[in-house]
Amino acid sequence: MNAGLFFTTLHRPPLARFTTRAESAQATEPKAAPQSIQMATKEAAQLKMQGFEAVIGIETHVQLSTVTKAFCSCPYNYGSQPNSTICPTCMGHPGTLPVLNEKVVECAVKLGLALNCEISMTSKFDRKQYFYPDLPKGYQISQFDIPIAKKGYIDLDLPMEFGGGHKKFGITRVHMEEDAGKLLHSDSGSYSQVDLNRAGVPLLEIVSEPDMRTGIEAAEYGAELQRIVRYLGVSNGNMQEGSLRCDVNVSVRPFGQSEFGTKILLHKEGQADQIVQETRLWDESSQKTFTMRKKEGLADYRYFPEPDLPEVVLNNDYIDEIHKSMPELPEAKRRRYENMGLSMQDVLFLANDDNVARFFDSTLEHGSDAKLAANWIMGDIAAYLKNEKLTIDEIKLSPLELSELIASIKNGTISGKIGKEASPYFVLILVELIANGGTVKAVIEEKDLVQIADPAAIEAMVDKVIADNPKQLEQYRAGKTKLQGFFAGQVMKASKGKANPVLLNKILGEKLNAN
């Protein structure tokens, strides 16, 4: 279709009256969770000092990564030319009708199951009505009183740096709906244009119970939800693209009170400590919030059942099929890793990133010891990734080779650590594998990194080190036996890390203690 036809220009001087929602879109969409949650964290901390506690509930919109939109067959690609992926249906032309994309239902059921929800065997769509230029039909197709999933919960483990601990937050509901388009405002502010590419893109809205009390809890809730949608593959969960957006509702009450106070967000009005109900926006540049809208809850959306769509009726076979197709989710992974005897620090690191978890699991499948694999992934590999700003699936090291490497250390072919330090020799091999790939064997041969396991050769090196460090030898023999580590390090250095550490320590011990 010709974009010029509907690329609407609104000529009017001040934007103020109807840009509010657009600003909110811009402010909450990119990086929604961390921003709004930072805000909640700050506010919650202040509240605590004043004898109040925050009661936090979160509404999250997840944009589904289906091939086509929810009710028409247009594709959606973030960032494409304005009005390039639209049709009469998602433009709300006369006579057009919605036809439900079955993938949307599949994604909704997946997420509902992942959030331990009751799935509604029969649900329906409703129309949520309001006028706005980015809403082509004058109503949004959503689900009102019968969401596809409800009454679930989310399990998560708080990060160790915030004290850790297992938490369970209630999920009120998950429902399906369609996204709206976007307004593009002119620089002069004298007109706006409508881009309907996003109109009709499927969303799942997840509403939590008001179970969170701190910003950290809210942040972890958002992070866990992001992990779940990524694990399920229902969304890319990308906050910069607006694929995951959070609206954080904060209400305030004195400690010990069970009723909720005035809804939404705390705000001190002038001198009087008056609490008003309002929506505040996070401003990224100033790292502060400011008032966007007051008196929420007055809008009447005149919901009524969408007559153009039949009810969504599911059967048990369908749900079972989806259940079976679901991958292991973060919570199950964390518990499994925990049962392997890994520390919670390790568990969170490994389980909370889909790619890392997959790498780790694959390494284990090749026979590696869990603790050793965890140590290497969290240690040198993580450090490398951080340095090079890479993700684990972008490196050349394969889980198979990592497991080979670990096996080589275990069976003594190569040295892994000296004391608590990774041996430079091992790190050399590891970095070679990460950066350039190849097999452990080939790298060792190619780089002349075969371990020195000849006792005579090691003995010669030990002798030399002892001879070169008479002062330390004297101290050692005077009872400072900790210095064995120093000698071992020196020998390892001399061998360029290639000395077999077991032999080295054995020979070194004999020499040091020989009188």
Add this chain to the structure above:
Amino acid sequence: MPPPLQAHRLLISHRRLPTPARRRFSAVSSVQSPPAKTLAPGPATSSILSIRGSLLSGERTAAEITAEYLSRLRRTEPSVRSFIHVADSDAVREAEELDRRIASEGKDALGPLAGVLVGVKDNLCTANMPSTGGSRILEGYRPAYDATAVRRLREAGAIVVGKTNLDEFGMGSTTEGSAFQVTTNPWDESRVPGGSSGGSASAVSARQCVVSLGSDTGGSVRQPASFCGVVGLKPTYGRVSRFGLMAYASSLDVVGCFGSSVFDTATILSVVAGHDKMDSTSSSQNVPDYASELVPLDSLESKPLNGLRIGIIQETLGEGVDSGVASSIKAATSHLEQLGSVVSLPSFSLGLPAYYILASSEASSNLSRYDGIRYGRQVSADDLSELYGESRANGLGHEVKMRILMGTYALSAGYYDAYYKRAQQVRTLVQESFEDALKRFDILVSPAAPSAAYKIGEKINDPLAMYAGDIMTVNVNLAGLPALVVPCGFVEGGPAGLPVGLQMIGSPFSEEIAVCV
């Protein structure tokens, strides 16, 4: 001054018709002629078959047939005003194209509706013609696509001759609610053709086209069929795709058809009916060949419809119903069956208010898209709410605004339960009482309207009186049932009497039963 129009003359003088039009349709006539044995005119009077026969035999070309209709259209249109848009040059071009194809590919090139001129109600989208829904807000709007019903007609070889007038977005019962013009009744040009599909009914009645498409939300096909003395069919909800039909009340809207015979009407239904993946509420039930279910007139003479159980709806012949209408219906029914049994539908009177609440509620939502932003009339304004307000205030007519307000009110928080929800409960009651009655009867009959066509302007300032005129038809929409209206007699009025239609209501997807009666 256009010459005075005598519609019945036009009908009668058509030389292709073996029987005079009024005889054809009259089971009972309060004006003249003894009752015929059956209501079904049968294939013998079908204009579609007659056109097909001419093309097959080579007696006439499609271009000649089209020229004949177009010349009559040009002659009658100044007084009837059925069409908002006439696509005469397109029609001529398509007819010539068809003739060329018949010449080169032979008779096999003939689709089932080859050379049949169709009028399409202007709330059905047509890709190459304006589609306004009778509203200023869509003045000049040209859709990017054909409605499914229109596409199927074209694929069957039909030629769309133009877009017919209607009450704005289908809201009205007289076609006076069009933003563009007032259509008159071919039987008496001082009277309304009914509505909202008044243009489609009058166009067939005045033989400006062979058949036409309309839409029926609360009687918008059946009541004008009755007023204009043509056959009107409202199929089961979901029988015909609504894709491309500008929504008025989505849960009630259905695309219907008009013809000068039951056969033609049934033929059109066979073509447009059936599942459409663009309309999730369209039914996937099989579409029978409705026309073939019809028994030829001759064989009907010897086979009275004794087996069929017919019930007259008691509530439709009482107070408020014109006595001439009531007696026409009773007489017609007695000829369908020896004894017209009477059946009572207790929830009948509840249907009208429930209908107006539900239809207005859905309309208030469906018409939100006409906001002047993406297409249609946009009034230049200083801010957004003014842009919305002025575009809609200027673009939408009085009746439409009133229904939007009613619907908005009925759906508002605090009123929803008392209005919308209650009306839905009534709807269930109405459905149940029909279901119950249709267990005992194959067909329920009633008048299509409480009176024959009334004067233009008579009810324009009395919306309640106009709404009350829909009492006969709205219940059928609430129940989603199929109903056929056939002319069954006349009452006094106009230069030659005014036609009265008999409504026959069947079970869901039993169009063939109604059609073969």
